[in-house]
Amino acid sequence: MVQAYRDAQKAKAAEAKRQQQEQDRREKAAALAQRQREQVAAKREREQAQEWVRAKREKERQEAEKARKAEQVVRELEKRQAAREREAELKKKVQVKAAAEVAKLAKQREVEQLRRAAEERTEAVQRQVARMQSVLVERPGGLQAHRGAVxxxxxxxxPEALMAATDKVLAAVPYPEGLRGTWRSAFAPETRELLLEIDLPGQDVAPTTAHYRFKASVPPAVVPQPRKDAEVKELYRTLVARLAVRAIDEAFAVTPPSLVDVVAFNGHVHSKDRVTGKAIRPCLVSVRSSRETFEDLVLDEPELDPVTCLRHLNAVVSQHPYDLEPVRPVVTFDLSKYKRAPEVDVVAGLDNRPDLVALVSCPEFRRVR
Known part of the structure; x- marks a missing residue:
């Protein structure tokens, strides 16, 4: 029994041990399973964490890619904007340069136009002076051919027909522009005298400007250079003398020597009195010459001085014709014939206009333009 008891105890102990081992195995298995579960959970957590990290990194990468693309777009836009600005700046520079070139060319053209204007105005002044100087030397020829008709x-x-024929020929004689005045004539057959009364050009025919020059001022301009007063007055004085000598020469050329032996010339100017403002018509030159005396002159000689020539013809000439200082005419109209007036060199301030009533009443008086 003891043995059985011992065997039973052993079996019981063995069973307990087995159970304990089973319990331990179970516990170990449970612990292992728990560890495995924990490992799986840990692995799942690691995988989730890794997945989260990967997702986060992917998101960050995508965001970085988006940011990079956005920055690239911005840089591209900035490049385009910069390119447009450079192009606009270049275009602006080109436009500014072109505008400056246009302005430069315009200024050059303006300067050139002003220079040409100065030259043209100077040439116009020179032409006017040349016209004044050519009055006597460039006389038309062939006037003697009209003597037969006269x-x-x-x-x-x-006599009236003679005057008409003479006036017609003299009126057709060409003169430089602006230098031909109104002609009045009368013929006295009993004395074989022809009287010419001519309205001379006014003082404004003598240019008071010597020349024009271009002035590079701001703005540029054409500036007249005044002629000396003495030169202006001398130009006018000489012109008056030339016109007087030429008129006498043409009168003798047109009329036959058998009919006209003496030509009397009175040169007047229509103007305004600077003191009273009234219209005046002073006589600036008066001369009476015979054909014989006049034909001794060589009018085509360049050295001939018309002022001295008039003195040679005993003309009464204003000492200051530009100032309209009058002289007394040596011959004036009468109802029937000429009347000689005393020869006076200068009568300052005198207004000796012809007796126009008697002049118009004379049947032998004609007007020619």
Whole structure:
């Protein structure tokens, strides 16, 4: 029994041990399973963590890619904007340069136009002076060919027809522009005298400007250079003398020597009195010359001085014609014939206009333009 008891105890101990071992195995298995579960959970957590990290990194990468692309777009836009700005700046520079070139060319053209204007105005002044100086040396020829017609007119119709024929020829004689005045004439057959009364050009025919020059000022301009007063007055004085000598020469050339032996010339100017403002018509030159005396003159000689020539013809000439200082005419109209007036060199301030009533009343008076 003891043995059985011992065997039972052993079996019981063995069973307890087995159970204990089973319990331990179970516990170990449970612990192992728990560890495995924990490992799986840990692994799952690690995987989730890794997945989260990967997702986060992917998100960060995507965001970084987006940011990079956005920055690239911005840089591209900035490049384009910069390119447009450079292009606009370049275009602006080109436009500014072109505008400056246009302005430069315009200024050059303006300067050139002003220079040409100065030259043209100077040439116009020179032409006017040349016209004044050419009055006597560039006389038309062939006037003697009209003498037959003038003589025929006298023989057929009388003195009035002679005047008409003479006036017609003289009116057709070309003169430089602005230098031909109104002609009045009368014929006295008993004395074989022809009277010419001419309205001379005014003082404004003598240019008071010597020349024009271009002035590079701001703005640029064409500036007149005044002519000396003495030179202006001398130009006018000489012109008056030239016109007087030429008129006498043409009158002798047109009329036959058998009909006209003496020509009397009075040169007047229409103007305004600077003191009273009234219209005046002073006589600036008056001369009476015979054909014989006049034909001794060589008018085509360049050295001939018309002012001195008039003195040689005993003309009464204003000492200051530019100032309209009058002289007394040596011959004036009468109802029937000429009346000689005392020869006075200068009568300052005198207004000796012809007796126009008697002048118009004279049947032998004609007007020619």
């Amino acid at each position: 003589e025929k007119a006298l023989l057929q119709e009388g």
